[in-house]
Amino acid sequence: MTSYVVVPKTLNISEIENKGFALSPSLFRRVEIKNQNVKTVSGLLTQEPIAGKEVGSNSYIDIETGYKFIRTKAFTPYSFLPDLSINGSFEYLRPKDFENAKGKNSQRIIKEGDILFVTGGNVGEVVIADEILDNSIPSSHILKLFFDNKIKYYILAFLKNEFCKIQSNFGPIGAIGGLDTFDKDTLLSISIPFPNQKNSDEVIEYVELLTKAIINKEKEIRRKHKLILEKIEKELLENQKPNKFEYKLPDILEIEKVGRLDTKLYKRNFKYYEFLIQNYKGGFFYLEESDLRGGSTPKQNERIFGKGEFTWVTPTFISKYGYLDNIEKIAIKSKKNNIKRNCLILINRGNKEDLIRGFYYDYKDLGEGHHNQGCYRIENGNYNLIFLTALLNSQFYRNFVSNLSVGSKMPEIKISQIINIPFPNFPESKQKEIAELYYNPVDYPTDLNLNNFLEEDSKWNEKAGILQLDLSAKKLKERLNEVIYQIVMDEEISIHFNFTL
The missing domain is CATH 1.20.58 (Methane Monooxygenase Hydroxylase; Chain G, domain 1)
Incomplete structure (x- = not known):
């Protein structure tokens, strides 16, 4: 990644005085910029930024109301769009609480095309709102920015780039990135260059x-x-076959088979999902244990992250859409990597809703790779691996498999459980x-x-x-x-x- 940061070797007394005699290193970092044709965000704004508003947890409601409260978690570095699939990224609001939060300022409501900037937590992250944020109120740590439509996407491109994110973090950060310490002047003073040719x-x-x-x-x-x-x-x-779903509490034989009482395998919704698969007219199938392979993390003296010939795969890299958010490389001294062909990578630990979420590893595009112990892979068997990946990433299987997780601190799913998951044929x-x-x-x-x-x-x-x-x-x-x-x-x-x- 290109670094734009310049650290001065010396400081004069006036620079220190201008910073209120604070000696925090972050206050004196600069960005390297040779282009002198620059404008500040302040000079590009068409009106003052508008901050969101905190609504309080009493306003949250567990049913879909059409009104949302958006948190900074919805802003990620890998997407220009907000991601509401992230846990804790939003809450539904009661209509009256939405109206109270809006108050007399209708511009506080997010609409498609709005540029939103984070001032707390992941400071400097920015997205452009799509229709999914219509009728939403942002948190107080999110600013709505207003620019001329003629150059809005040019400015957005720069704000999303590391060049502007670094400038966003030049101010005092505090214990939790920027919360209650972010100075709006830091945003307003961000420099955006324009071409000279x-x-x-x-x-x-x-x-x-x-x-x-x-x-x-x-x-x-x-x-x-x-x-x-x-x-x-x-x-x-x-x-579906003509059979009708009928929920029954577990009997002693089922409890003995499962081997535990504290499990979601007896829940009505789990039984219903299982019934739909097993009652499918085309039948169903199971994965073979011999087709599942585990992964490993090379020992510290055997690996170098960030460079090398192998694509490095961990659960945190795999998106809900079935691709790698980040493509990183790893060098392994022994050359003993575990991905040598097309395969399906499955997450086996992490958030319970992510378990056995899939990613199709296309050898043609990614070459040889290596995955850690947080994933299983399937590279053999009589399966359509691409279809199976799409199936596993569906909300149906997310809801179904989340009931199978074991562990509280780090939910996981074992091979012995995966081979008992039915798949519709x-x-x-x-x-x-x-x-x-x-x-x-x-x-x-x-x-x-x-x-x-x-x-x-x-x-x-x-x-x-x-x-x-x-x-x-x-x-x-x-x-x-x-x-x-x-x-x-x-x-x-x-x-x-x-x-x-």
């Missing part, structure tokens, strides 16, 4: 197009993920239909320019699978970061759209 307007448009294209891909990933869930549930529910045509939403390599368009890029890229998005959309978004982010660096360093930027996967 002759076709500077085209460079600005280029940055905006790349940013919009990344956001479009993130939206398409979520749309396809939702479509997968809908198709799985529709196939299951519409193809969908027709091959239905498996293919669902699998292609998750994995569908298609040729990326060529002969692109400023005029047709966004339209042609959107057409490609409609055909590509979730894994391909993610790889494409990562390529665009890489190029966007390169362009931002070149603008900061006042280098000449060439405009191209060579993003073939």
Whole structure:
């Protein structure tokens, strides 16, 4: 990752005086910027930022009301969009509490297209609101920023980049990142450079197009993920045998078989999910124990993180959509890695709702890799691994499998439990239909320019699978970061759209 931080070797007395004679090192860090054509956030805002409002836990409600309270947890470094799938990222509000929080300031309500900036916790994180945040109130540690629509996405690209995040964290942080200590002047003084070359307007448009294209891909990933869930549930529910579900309390034989009382395996909803799978007209199947493999973390003197020839996979890298949020490398001195071909990676520990969430490891794109003991892998067996990945990532299986977890501090699931999970035997045509939403390599368009890029890229998005959309978004982010660096360093930027996967 490019570092923009410059640490001064000497300080004069006036610099120390300007900082109130505080000697915190973070107060004197600077960013390296060779481009002198800069504007501050203060100079780019079209009106004063508006802060959210705390509503209090008494306003939370456990049913969907259409009104939400948004926390900073919804803001992540790997997405331009908010992520409400993260535990604790939002709460539903009662309508009257939503109105009270809004007060007389209707601009406090989030609407699609708003730029939101975090001032506490993950300070400097920024997202652009999509329709999922409509009728939401942000917490008091979130600011809504207002910019001219003509350059809004250009500014968003910079605010999301490390160049601006570093500037956001130059102020005093406190015990919990920025909570109650963030100075709004730190935000207002953030510098955003603009290109100097002759076709500077085209460079600005280029940055905006790349940013919009990344956001479009993130939206398409979520749309396809939702479509997968809908198709799985529709196939299951519409193809049931005539048997009717009847819930019964466990008898002594079932308790002896399970071997414990403190388990969710007797719950009504678990029994209902299990019934739907086992009552499916096409039948069901189980995974074979011999097809599941464990992982390991190389010993400290055997590994180097951050570089090397192997892709490093841990549960925290695997997104709910079935791809790696972060692609990191690891060097292993012994060269004894455990991923040598296409396989399905399953999470076996962590949050209970994440257990056996899947990721299809595409050897063609990722090469050889290594996963730690927090995952199992399936690389053999008579399974459609791509379809199985999509199935495991569905909300149906999230709800079903969360009942199987053991342990409180670190919920986990063992191989002996996984091999007793039933999977519906969908027709091959239905498996293919669902699998292609998750994995569908298609040729990326060529002969692109400023005029047709966004339209042609959107057409490609409609055909590509979730894994391909993610790889494409990562390529665009890489190029966007390169362009931002070149603008900061006042280098000449060439405009191209060579993003073939």
